[in-house]
Amino acid sequence: MRRSQFLAAFFLLAFGALTPPMTATAQLRPDYYAGVCPNLEGIVRDAVRQSVAHSPLAAPATLRLFFHDCAVRGCDASVMLINPDGDDEWRSLDGMTLKPEGFNTVMGAKAAVDSDPRCRNRVSCADILALAARDAVFLSGGPDYQVELGRYDGRASTGGSVMIPHGTFDLDQLNAFFSGLGLSQTDMIALSGGHTIGAASCGFFGYRMGADAGMDPAFAEQLRGRCPGGAAGFAFLDAATPLRFDNEYYRNLRAGKGLLGSDQVLYADPRSRGAVDRYADDEGAFFADFAAAMARLGRVGVRTAADGEIRRDCRFPN
Template structure:
């Protein structure tokens, strides 16, 4: 029961995080954004995430943590997925804490599954696929299912210099200030930090 409550709190926090950061830079988001061009989008993504979760226990927490980092740094635009050949990627955080490959592979597998559908190919943003994959990771881990509003644009810039995320040297006041700046409470911080911590360790 405690695990389900924890996942529910993490899901609520990530949902709240996504809303304010996307509101100013995107068109109006809506659940049926792709209804006319990719009507099976959600079932395709969930099927791909289910396969990833079955392959690795790290897939779900790593995907949630990936979504958090994406939203917290440049807004929920999937810029965290971009790869800089010179090694200056946004996801290579300054303190050397690397995001787990299971999160990236989960999202890439979901994108490949979406693009393999002729009706959906090149119609769905990676940002929306990442948002759906994070939701499905929570649900498939025993957490709540919730509606995801869609219509995000993909970012084109990924810079390690733009990464400002909490790390091991932050005290409680610094952590509270960081999450408060994202519109999240201390309860949200605890839920997200605890859930995403699973992606840093081997289970």
């Protein structure tokens, strides 16, 4: 059995339990908090706006935090939990790539929500994270899409539960992972467009410089200048417009300027190349598919009152 086929079977087994039951997804709706916290979306957006203005890392870090949360244990804000023994998601090997600016953005939004007496301890951290991710995208120039609400927060977080795509994944491995979340190849390619903002450490792509025939030679030389000390430096995932959420990521792939191997493979593999070309040529199509994919991602592993809670502090179970 090919390694990619083995991983496909593994991910389907590992993540099959994250497919939400009908009762969980049925509770999700945009107006879930209308009766208890009518100004919720405005409060969160104002808080995220302050975070984005304070740090250019806030937007990509918040978006990445949402993906990590949903992809590991479902969209239950388990990624925010701090365990006394250190065995939690954000201190796992993969979780250590999460930036404090993402956590700070969500914690700031939570504090702002709780400052309204009507809202205090009525809105889940999972929903605040989902809204903050949407607002991070919008405030960076991306689509302003509707967010379904009604998630409850999980009570557990373990480092051993963290399995996320790596920068070396090929298309089969990427599809296997996202299929395990109930997402399609189209969803995966659209969500990969989130790499239009953010950066990666040299250790995640250094092996490609000068060794990957699919990388533009001038781009490889530029990266060598960014990584003179091996794994110590970093580079933007989209060097052209690193702080703007746009379709430049896909244009970069077409030019051989994808930073991660798992980025460039989307254009190198003919099975996904057509979608990359479509998004590179039509930003509106990318925005529409990204918004739809974020909605589907936001339904993964949703918890209800029966198996979740609304945390008073996003960092600790009640």
